[in-house]
Amino acid sequence: MKKNDKILLGHGSGGRLSHELIRDLFVKHFSNPTLIKQSDAALLQLGSTHVAMTTDAFVVDPLFFPGGNIGNLAIAGTVNDLSVSGAIPRYLSASFIIEEGLPFEALEQVVITMAEEARKASVEIVTGDTKVVDRGKCDKLFINTTGIGEIRAGAGNIASGDLIKAGDKILVNGFIGDHGMAVMSARNQLHIKAPVESDCACLNGLIDHVFNATGEVHFMRDATRGGVGTVMAEIVASRPWGIQLFEAEIPIRQAVRGICELLGFDPLYVANEGKVVMVVDGAFADKVLQQLKSHPLGQDAAIIGEVVERHPGKTWLQTSIGGNRIVDMPAGEQLPRIC
Amino acid sequence: MKKNDKILLGHGSGGRLSHELIRDLFVKHFSNPTLIKQSDAALLQLGSTHVAMTTDAFVVDPLFFPGGNIGNLAIAGTVNDLSVSGAIPRYLSASFIIEEGLPFEALEQVVITMAEEARKASVEIVTGDTKVVDRGKCDKLFINTTGIGEIRAGAGNIASGDLIKAGDKILVNGFIGDHGMAVMSARNQLHIKAPVESDCACLNGLIDHVFNATGEVHFMRDATRGGVGTVMAEIVASRPWGIQLFEAEIPIRQAVRGICELLGFDPLYVANEGKVVMVVDGAFADKVLQQLKSHPLGQDAAIIGEVVERHPGKTWLQTSIGGNRIVDMPAGEQLPRIC
Numbered sequence: 009m010k011k012n013d014k015i016l017l018g019h020g021s022g023g024r025l026s027h028e029l030i031r032d033l034f035v036k037h038f039s040n041p042t043l044i045k046q047s048d049a050a051l052l053q054l055g056s057t058h059v060a061m062t063t064d065a066f067v068v069d070p071l072f073f074p075g076g077n078i079g080n081l082a083i084a085g086t087v088n089d090l091s092v093s094g095a096i097p098r099y100l101s102a103s104f105i106i107e108e109g110l111p112f113e114a115l116e117q118v119v120i121t122m123a124e125e126a127r128k129a130s131v132e133i134v135t136g137d138t139k140v141v142d143r144g145k146c147d148k149l150f151i152n153t154t155g156i157g158e159i160r161a162g163a164g165n166i167a168s169g170d171l172i173k174a175g176d177k178i179l180v181n182g183f184i185g186d187h188g189m190a191v192m193s194a195r196n197q198l199h200i201k202a203p204v205e206s207d208c209a210c211l212n213g214l215i216d217h218v219f220n221a222t223g224e225v226h227f228m229r230d231a232t233r234g235g236v237g238t239v240m241a242e243i244v245a246s247r248p249w250g251i252q253l254f255e256a257e258i259p260i261r262q263a264v265r266g267i268c269e270l271l272g273f274d275p276l277y278v279a280n281e282g283k284v285v286m287v288v289d290g291a292f293a294d295k296v297l298q299q300l301k302s303h304p305l306g307q308d309a310a311i312i313g314e315v316v317e318r319h320p321g322k323t324w325l326q327t328s329i330g331g332n333r334i335v336d337m338p339a340g341e342q343l344p345r346i347c
Numbered sequence: 348m349k350k351n352d353k354i355l356l357g358h359g360s361g362g363r364l365s366h367e368l369i370r371d372l373f374v375k376h377f378s379n380p381t382l383i384k385q386s387d388a389a390l391l392q393l394g395s396t397h398v399a400m401t402t403d404a405f406v407v408d409p410l411f412f413p414g415g416n417i418g419n420l421a422i423a424g425t426v427n428d429l430s431v432s433g434a435i436p437r438y439l440s441a442s443f444i445i446e447e448g449l450p451f452e453a454l455e456q457v458v459i460t461m462a463e464e465a466r467k468a469s470v471e472i473v474t475g476d477t478k479v480v481d482r483g484k485c486d487k488l489f490i491n492t493t494g495i496g497e498i499r500a501g502a503g504n505i506a507s508g509d510l511i512k513a514g515d516k517i518l519v520n521g522f523i524g525d526h527g528m529a530v531m532s533a534r535n536q537l538h539i540k541a542p543v544e545s546d547c548a549c550l551n552g553l554i555d556h557v558f559n560a561t562g563e564v565h566f567m568r569d570a571t572r573g574g575v576g577t578v579m580a581e582i583v584a585s586r587p588w589g590i591q592l593f594e595a596e597i598p599i600r601q602a603v604r605g606i607c608e609l610l611g612f613d614p615l616y617v618a619n620e621g622k623v624v625m626v627v628d629g630a631f632a633d634k635v636l637q638q639l640k641s642h643p644l645g646q647d648a649a650i651i652g653e654v655v656e657r658h659p660g661k662t663w664l665q666t667s668i669g670g671n672r673i674v675d676m677p678a679g680e681q682l683p684r685i686c
Binding site: 066144 | 348349350351352353354355356357358359360365368369372373376377378379381382388389391393394395396397398400401402403404405406408437438440441442443444445446447448449450451452454455458459461462465471472473474475476477478479480481483484485486489491493495496497683684
């Protein structure tokens, strides 16, 4: 970016503009070996303990949507970033920026939701901060949660992608695109007969469930901003292998497909808040799939693709009608403020 | 608070309304033994390591002021909260909420300042997040930093106040009220001949310097929102001892005193961002004072009061003209958005 440029909505989208801002600004100036590794959580050593740390700001609009509110998001987002980095989430901080005039009742509802979600995920909210800004200077409520956890023995390298190899299979634990379309329909007050609910959920229980049965997971990432498509584009970049996805295998609800067609979105790039993409050894893929399916958050899990030797560095999608198209990283945002 | 109440600016002030909101909302619902202890940082165990964790949102207005910008604040605020809790600050997260249209140049200046301040304080920024909200939905830039560090051997109880006893002396490392008045004069474009500069600084070096020479520190807290007066009112509440301050001993710059008189502020309640209040064993107070004075950030340190057996649970200030007045916790804010 140049001096005279201005920040655009797309710089917060998780797509190409976000990556450029991170590279040209934050990584450039904050430069240190931990930050440069760029994954969902930093892997650190404190005393003799291997610790993961991650942070997220939540600015979702509206605060309440079918299936959840900003409070669930703030817990699940951070718990999931720790989990997919190979850590057992333990402690969260919660910091609130509140617009003067917000009804106490709304704030309390969010806080109760956060408390419930934290209890379900067995994490503790141990420290916090509250700032109030004058009316018109923020949009009702923004929340930051930062989480720390202990890195699972032997899982310290799982977020890097370095364990992925040709022949691995790509799995997802259920329907994609629910969260983005739930927020979108709430924001635009679309009157849909069967409203789509957000899939917002803490995935640490599901991930434990898989790890307790098999260690053959080579990579995990939660498919939030930018969706499954962006995760694929991120992990394949500069690798000696490629990814082949099969559109027909990707679980997408009929309602989500319908809203996406109506509004012109590609479900592959729509945000999820309770979906993890796993890359697992091909020989164990069916076992992991069964293990996912035996957990309440993985009942609709599917094998959606594979790691291939052809087209290294690229992700291809075999469409339902048999064609092939490239899955690239989107430049800016499809849907601002969905988390 | 009742269901129909609305959040006021005072709920973010660090005064009585803030304490009530924390007690009636956050502590009530997030309830766990760590959170209930309510200090600047949570003391945790991760594996075999004793860890401190703290979080802060920064919403200062304006972003740039004499002596610093939101970037220094975001580093120093979190480093200092860890330091006064007895921890060695190690790692920070940094999360940004940016208003669409913010000039890249302003953001870069803030990021460069953060990087410099982190380097000076020997902490690493290891993970981050960026959200962009539409124009008019936040005020230019909000930053959250969350920090973790290792607790200094034997210092795990220093933030509780339980070590304080009658006969202890109260010290501060220099002039108070500079930060609040620097922001205030920048915000109101007061044209002052010799502008007051913020005292914003990371205090971990100074605190190390004192701890390396003497272990007789019974309590530390950085006097940010609510100033030295609020720190005193917080630590004395429900204790079997009282605090006596001596106005004539409290270092206040002439310019700060002048602006405070002009605008009707009490410097005792004005925010600082580079000031620590220490309570130390009376027999070692002079030694600690000399140690403070021998560090660049403590040259104007002073003994400003003592812990007394009379008036338990109360702080009294002996005024310069010989009277005595009570130092209570302010209800709401004097100065919103100074950090």
